[in-house]
Amino acid sequence: MRFSNGVFRYTMFAWSNNWYVFIENKEAAMCRKGENIRKRKDGRWEARYIKYREPDGKIHYGSIYGKSYHEVKDKRNQKISELPGYGHQICKTVGLNYQATFATVTEYWKQSVRYVIKDSTFSNYEAILKNQLLPQLGDIQIRKLTNSRIMQLIQRKKEQGLSAGTIHVALSVLRNVLNFAAKKGIYTAEPICYPHISASGKEVKIMSLTDYQKLEKFLLTNMNEFHFGLLLCMHTGIRVGELSGLRWGDIDFAQRKIRIQRTVLRIKNLDHTANPNTGKVPKTILYIGPPKTEQSNREIPLPDKLLFHARRFQGKDSTYILSGTEKCMEPRIIQRRYAALLKTCEIPPIKIHALRHQFSCRWVEHGFDTKSLSEILGHTSVRTTLDLYVHIQAETKRQYMNQMIGQAM
Numbered sequence: 001m002r003f004s005n006g007v008f009r010y011t012m013f014a015w016s017n018n019w020y021v022f023i024e025n026k027e028a029a030m031c032r033k034g035e036n037i038r039k040r041k042d043g044r045w046e047a048r049y050i051k052y053r054e055p056d057g058k059i060h061y062g063s064i065y066g067k068s069y070h071e072v073k074d075k076r077n078q079k080i081s082e083l084p085g086y087g088h089q090i091c092k093t094v095g096l097n098y099q100a101t102f103a104t105v106t107e108y109w110k111q112s113v114r115y116v117i118k119d120s121t122f123s124n125y126e127a128i129l130k131n132q133l134l135p136q137l138g139d140i141q142i143r144k145l146t147n148s149r150i151m152q153l154i155q156r157k158k159e160q161g162l163s164a165g166t167i168h169v170a171l172s173v174l175r176n177v178l179n180f181a182a183k184k185g186i187y188t189a190e191p192i193c194y195p196h197i198s199a200s201g202k203e204v205k206i207m208s209l210t211d212y213q214k215l216e217k218f219l220l221t222n223m224n225e226f227h228f229g230l231l232l233c234m235h236t237g238i239r240v241g242e243l244s245g246l247r248w249g250d251i252d253f254a255q256r257k258i259r260i261q262r263t264v265l266r267i268k269n270l271d272h273t274a275n276p277n278t279g280k281v282p283k284t285i286l287y288i289g290p291p292k293t294e295q296s297n298r299e300i301p302l303p304d305k306l307l308f309h310a311r312r313f314q315g316k317d318s319t320y321i322l323s324g325t326e327k328c329m330e331p332r333i334i335q336r337r338y339a340a341l342l343k344t345c346e347i348p349p350i351k352i353h354a355l356r357h358q359f360s361c362r363w364v365e366h367g368f369d370t371k372s373l374s375e376i377l378g379h380t381s382v383r384t385t386l387d388l389y390v391h392i393q394a395e396t397k398r399q400y401m402n403q404m405i406g407q408a409m
Contacts, residue, residue, distance in 0.1 A: 249317030
């Protein structure tokens, strides 16, 4: 069906309970695929939302009307925020029963939190479920889940080489799903105990002192905005996503500190948002939002050596440090340029995140306190710092022991 409102021309068709709008004028690109928003023949805008689902999966919709696209979108957002699960709960009738599998409960839980948590968090949860939990637990009924099965899951993940941090996050998602099931009256075979996963496994790889000094010397000798950003990673321990989102306005030159208040990462295109320039729907989108935790939103002292170079390149408050423009350099580009830089310096390949580990190790090696390190890194607790990031290498331990023997003798 094709129609016009005098300004834009639209081609519409309905398929599988969804309305799709193809806009023949780029100015009308605000109507996005999957939004379920359309302009009616009578001139009003209509937005549909999911009221509830039947146990068999049948969807029941509600409609909101308004005079403009933005008005009807705001009204719908307000409406679904007043409903359990933000309008996407599957609960008009009892859709879950005591025989529900972990996979089934997972789908219900995902829809209950979809619009409650950040897109980046939801995307991460989906990946954890798909890759770590569902392959082993998906077909098991909740009522048959035991501590033994959970321990088997943990052991298998350790054998696969997963880090303690990844296993910890997987167990956190598992706990959330099972708590959701319990609220629906579906219980595990026994109370589940979630063990603390220690990071006592493999040692995190960091650069040798020689390579570290070689890299630092190269960056200082060939200074530019990108190299300045890498020095920030080396001397403050910030994450690559935080570096990507850093603007000049985040540096307080008077107080000599950096404010970490946003992060950048590429996530799954959950709402199938179309690219406004091409009209195509990409699989992933660039997410720019607040840091991963409340503690990650922090202030970090800026070392004097870095403050000197920051003044050399200082730009407008709204421009990103790495790109020098109002468009950020995304993390995967940073990773590629960093890898090429290591090759130029003839340094063995190592992930940029290792600079964060290196900063932690150097901090501890200098005898500084762990609490301050935890605050600088933006960890939720000192325990996280000790378990995940402080990996003093064997050579350093040997030096400590030699010093102790020398003092004793």
